[in-house]
Amino acid sequence: MKKKLLIALAGNANVGKSVIFNYLTGLHQHIGNWPGKTVERAEGTLQFKGYTIDIIDLPGIYSLSTYSLEELVSRKYIAVERPDMVINVVDASVLERNLFFTLQLMELETPMVIALNQIDMAKGKGIQIDIDSLEQLLGVPVIPTVAIKGVGIDKLLEKAIETIEKGPAKHGQVMYGEEVEEKIGVLVEKMKNVQFMYPPRYAAIKLLEGDEDIEREIERLSPEIIPLAKKLAGEIAKLHGHGCSTVITSERYEAAGCIARGAQKLVPPIKPTLAEKLHNFTTHKITGYLMLAFSLLLIFSSIFAFGDFTSGLLSTLLYGLEPFFASVFGTGIVGTLVWGGVMEGIIAGVTIVLPYIIPFYIILYFLENSGYLSRIAFLMDNVMHKIGLHGKAFIPMMLGFGCNVPACLGCRIMETQRERLLAAFVTTLVPCAATTVIILGLVGKFLGIQWALALYLFNLLIIFAIGRLAFRVVPGESTALIMEMHDYRWPHMKTILKQTWFRVAEFIKIAFPLIIVGSFVLKLAEVSGVLDPLAGVLSPVTVVWLGLPAITGITLIFGVLRKELSLVMLGALLGTTNFALVLTPVQMIVFTLVAMLYIPCIATIGVLIKDFGWKKSLFITVFEITFAVLVGGIVFRLLTLFM
């Protein structure tokens, strides 16, 4: 007999939810997006005691209101899909705040079990939790766990199954103040005959809180309830001197606090913990910034060193296949298209992914899971505010120096769609590893490192100028940083590797087809002899306006595939890599500048389309080409005056 169960994991961000998810599902998991949303959806399956269990890892959230897409998605999932069990992962070291979420889950009247995670860390902070009294106070089974060591997970699963088998038991509910309860009662009574996906008590509470999503849903079913709810909410507000939603949130938090105080004993350690000391050091106004600069330097230099070496090795290895391909497909048009079109596209992809993207993600997830990323956001918040974004946006920008593709995907950490777009736009202007190859390989090598640094500086200035401009032009308000900085902890390596793997797979899925098709099309254009006339067509821009050789028109087109190709192609077409012989210093600078700014590469455009749609991606692309050409021409004229 095969029995199927559906279990959802829910809880705050950074409580070890994904570690538990990985522990439960191992390799049987799939990460995608919620239909039509840019919110990640992680699913997996496991076999346990004759059951086939589907596990879904809901996004990490602090509440079940409609502040963010993640919250809305989670709430709808629990209400509509009605999982057999919700495992609420709770951080034992921040019990009160976590229970605030637990109480909201309970209001959804879903069957649940609590995984009281990180009890070891809580102990280190002098927090002792009495499991029995917590269970009693909540009326929900509680299993202590240390997910990163796998402690308690089996028991958790057993408890979940046992609770499901026992059948639905009603757990406790938050009781609000008398006046609030009375209004809830009135609304529940009114909704008695309304078929609604949410439980009536939950809907009543949310209506009093003024939840727009629930209001929209109820409007369709029974519109007369809305004005009544508004009236009742107004009465509560008048009574308390605060908005009704404030009153309800406060009372819910009071209840969470009461339970937390009843179940935990605090014996603060006399000496600050290591995590505490590390936090103070890494957020200090002097040592914090020194540490940040040092970390960034270390990360980038090691990634570039590793990437450069591995990338070289891989391309020698892969280019070694060329004679083999030539022998199979010949050296005619077919052979050229297969090798130069398809294979070189694959090589281009492989030599980016393995050497740069993989180490980058491993380090990124290490920093995120350990807690350092939030400290970086804290330190960089006011800098990012200058371009209308907050501290978290520094993270995708930092990623952009490696590769714009994961960086644009990383913009999903921003809270609103507007900020995601702004952050992604700014990120596409950040010089990625491929751009760095051009900057260092052309300007750095032939004009000296000071010119390369000057270009970087110029690029940063442009990012700030454009960022500020975009922030004013794009409608909407700027948002502020509201971010938890959880205690430092040693991250779970397997989880990091798995997260890295899914990101890399995503990259391959988006970028590879584009790079290969693009490479094929360009090769086809080359073989059919369209490129030379094209260079002629572009010459008013390249030759007249930018003062570059006509041939650069072609190389810049190739750069769309992968930016450093524009330099490689330049060498190939000019017949030398000693660029000093064929380009003047001014031409080198102008070429690099244009290559730096002119377009996000094809893979980046692919990601932009995925997250923001055609129109906005096209706008960004056209804008950046125009802007790069404009700046390039101006710089050409200015530099000619001095050099």
Place this chain on the structure above:
Amino acid sequence: MERKNTKKSEVALTALKKGENGTVSSIKTGHGQGSIFEKRLMDMGLTPGIQVSVVKSAPFHGPIEIRVRGSRLALGRGMAERIFVEKEKK
């Protein structure tokens, strides 16, 4: 909710110095988008009547770090300026 009704000096959270405590009295974020942030702040535990302590503030008008309900939050300065607290004497 334990609120002291003695109308003591109500100041912005940013006026508290490192190590000082206060009790949240109100959040004035305005309408529209602002009210979403008010909700968000409350979801993170900053409800009226709760005690918060300022741990540090980042230099050059950067964000401030506070402790509330046992958790550690970073708040952008602009946001923190709209949170009003009753300053506690130590």
